[in-house]
Amino acid sequence: MFSLCFCLALATGTAALAQDVPGLEICTAEKAMDRRTSCLQSNVEFLQKTITKLSLDHQQKIDAANRQVQVLKAALAAQQGTIEELKSAQAKLLDELKKKADAPAAKDAAPAAKDGGK
Numbered sequence: 001m002f003s004l005c006f007c008l009a010l011a012t013g014t015a016a017l018a019q020d021v022p023g024l025e026i027c028t029a030e031k032a033m034d035r036r037t038s039c040l041q042s043n044v045e046f047l048q049k050t051i052t053k054l055s056l057d058h059q060q061k062i063d064a065a066n067r068q069v070q071v072l073k074a075a076l077a078a079q080q081g082t083i084e085e086l087k088s089a090q091a092k093l094l095d096e097l098k099k100k101a102d103a104p105a106a107k108d109a110a111p112a113a114k115d116g117g118k
Contacts, residue, residue, distance in 0.1 A: 022046050 023046060027039035 022049075 024043050025039050027036050027043065030036040030039055
């Protein structure tokens with residue numbers, strides 16, 4: 001008994017909800033011109049609301065993507081700055097290593113020249 005009542009309630013509830021759902025209607029089924037015009041106007045209003053909603057949704061997505069692009073650009077600029085700093089530090093270190101490597105070689109060459117002359 002309960003399941004029968006539940007099924008009837010569900011069936012009637014679904015039918016009532018289906019009538020309230022906005023959407024496109026087939027207006028050619030209407031015979032009266034005023035009803036057909038009303039149907040077409042309803043379709044136009046539905047389409048306008050849908051277009052407005054979709055355009056707002058897409059604009060929000062575009063704005064969010066633009067914000068993300070700006071954040072990524074800032075992060076990229078920071079990374080490029082860090083890379084430049086690291087490159088200059090590396091070049092400085094290489095220069096210092098070359099100077100240190102050249103200095104002992106020059107010291108070793110100077111005594112060898114003195115010994116060879118005696």
